[in-house]
Amino acid sequence: MLIQYTYVVSAVLFIYGLKELSSPATARRGNMISSVGMLLAVVAALLDRAVVDFQWIVLGIVIGAVIGGAAARLVQMTAMPEMVALFNGFGGLASLLIGWAALSADAETLTLITIVLSILIGGVTFTGSMVAYGKLSERIGSGATLFSGQQVVNSIIVLGILGSAVMFCTEPSSSMWLFIIIGLSLLFGVMAVIPIGGADMPVVISLLNSYSGLAACAAGFAVNNNILIVAGALVGASGIILTQIMCKAMNRSLANVLFSGFGSGKVETTKVEGEIKPISVEDAYYILEAASTVAIIPGYGMAVAQAQHVVKELAELLEKKGAEVSFGIHPVAGRMPGHMNVLLAEADVPYDQLLEMDEINPRMENVDVAIVIGANDVVNPAARENESSPIYGMPVINVDKARTVFVLKRSMASGFAGIENPLFYKDNTRMLFGDAKQSIGGLVKEFG
């Protein structure tokens, strides 16, 4: 009884912790409150009279705490998407194991159904997240993997899962159906994520985040524990909202992201006119020195080049010269929601200097120099101008409206989506080729 009330307190603390996350000023305290809620829940679970054997539990907790603690300390901020993907996967696997462990010979049909759900969602989340992790860390190719008949194969897997779930529920004593469900769930997770390309990762990682919560929910039903359901539902809702935001920022439906394998084999229809105008670091410096308003638009390239610290240095130098510097952050810049914000926060850029797309676009016409650092599709004017472009309709940051645009880029290769960018050919655009970190470093040196 007391234990159940402790869970209520935990739930309140989780909810209050999330509420505090509505402002960066209170967010850190919110996270602490949430962790206190977790501690209470764990202590309550340990005090349960049904728990009589502690030694292995403690061992498990120690192993997990060491691994988790080390990972949290060592991970680089640029690698946060990989870490979140990995953690999503662990959550999924834990739910799968709980569902399996909760299975008993005398289980009722309803319990069996929740066990199947726990195993299914957990399994899909686990392997799906592992594939996402592989793609994000570039251990496997990050492109979309498509083959003919993919939909058919996937449909067969789904039917197989449904069929074996029914068989399992009618005949729970035979473990064959259980193993088939586990195997097919794991396979389905892989199949669901391989057709999704690198640029769509923000959507996938949000969705898997949501699944890891739903898996916890399902496990909660399987073991009849309401704190699992409350916490899992909160996580599930969070992931779904982020997924929606990401889809909206790409002007695509979730179904389109999940099934279409964007950017693989699409016909390029954007016609580009004009020529590329490269610029040297020195010339870029002269233009920047005269600028009074500067907007910096970072993308995944900034993360790859680890350029956030030198970008901050440049911003500071410009401000010292009296220029007004702001950062324009597109919702899908980077590989996960909020990726750029964390990198810039790491480099000590104050968060009130980071503007969302809707805030910075109306100001763009008054910007003297817009510096695009390793972003491509999120600043592509074809999304606004060219109805036949695959990204037409996607909201973008209108850097082409600034007086001058510097685009920092390694080479002329097109972005992740494989779409030509007419921005590079505009009259007011100058291309600063090379590694972003070195180019910005060069600019900083010119100022110094």
Next chain:
Amino acid sequence: MVPTEVFLTFILVLSIFLGFELINKVPSTLHTPLMSGANAISGICLVGAISLAGTGQHDLHHWLAVAAVALATINVVGGYLVTDRMLAMFKKKRG
């Protein structure tokens, strides 16, 4: 007496609605810490895993639950610590 499943479903539905309300208020600048924080909260599985791992029997199901304890703890500890590390970096403009 209302069956437990109905009661649990009630909790589920209300929590989802509450979650939508709460998360919609999180600004986009905090979306990465939100996700890693969500990782930590989904480690609540730990509670379920503990109840299955401490029954005193040492069969296959016990070992599965112990593995789940370890995995869920990775999420809880790693998730909260990395979120805290990130949130500590968010600073307002001085002066």
